[in-house]
Amino acid sequence: MTSSWFNTPQRLDALRTQFLAWTGTPFLPNSRVRGSRGGVSCQKLAAAIYRGAGFVDVDPPEVSMSHARFSRESLVEPWMDKREEFERIPLIPGETIILTGDLLGFRIGGAVHHLGVAAGQSNFFHVIEGQAAQLAWLTDPTWRKRLAAIWRPKP
Numbered sequence: 421m422t423s424s425w426f427n428t429p430q431r432l433d434a435l436r437t438q439f440l441a442w443t444g445t446p447f448l449p450n451s452r453v454r455g456s457r458g459g460v461s462c463q464k465l466a467a468a469i470y471r472g473a474g475f476v477d478v479d480p481p482e483v484s485m486s487h488a489r490f491s492r493e494s495l496v497e498p499w500m501d502k503r504e505e506f507e508r509i510p511l512i513p514g515e516t517i518i519l520t521g522d523l524l525g526f527r528i529g530g531a532v533h534h535l536g537v538a539a540g541q542s543n544f545f546h547v548i549e550g551q552a553a554q555l556a557w558l559t560d561p562t563w564r565k566r567l568a569a570i571w572r573p574k575p
Contacts, residue, residue: 425475425505425573426521434473435521435537439545442469445553456552463496465547466523466535473521475573476505480535494531497569506571517541518558518570525569532568 426432448459452468463480470478480496518538525532536546539555547553558564
């Protein structure tokens with residue numbers, strides 16, 4: 421599939437508005453409170469962005485910090501693979517095209533425990549422990565080597 425739910429200027433604007441609204445929100449496990457005095461986890465951030473942009477209410481399972489740090493089993497990946505609103509896109513280095521709005525899954529400790537929302541082909545919006553919600557670049561070796569899954573919102 422080459423088309424995404426974020427295939428109109430209005431939907432792309434709504435997505436970008438959500439990125440701006442959540443920028444600077446600190447990381448806080450399994451939380452979803454926007455702003456510098458709030459906190460959000462990567463899974464809850466992705467869910468809030470999609471809902472705020474008018475897509476679906478996607479709320480991946482909560483992942484404890486101990487599970488994310490020590491488990492080699494992803495709770496998010498099998499859950500996302502069952503979501504009918506998304507299509508898993510094969511990840512072929514040098515060939516796969518990432519679209520704005522795609523949900524990106526990153527390996528942390530051997531399993532997909534981290535999520536971000538594509539803000540373009542080469543960057544994504546996310547939050548991670550020790551940082552606030554922000555844009556990051558897929559050209560950064562830290563993220564490039566960890567990208568393991570792409571789920572595309574169906575039109």
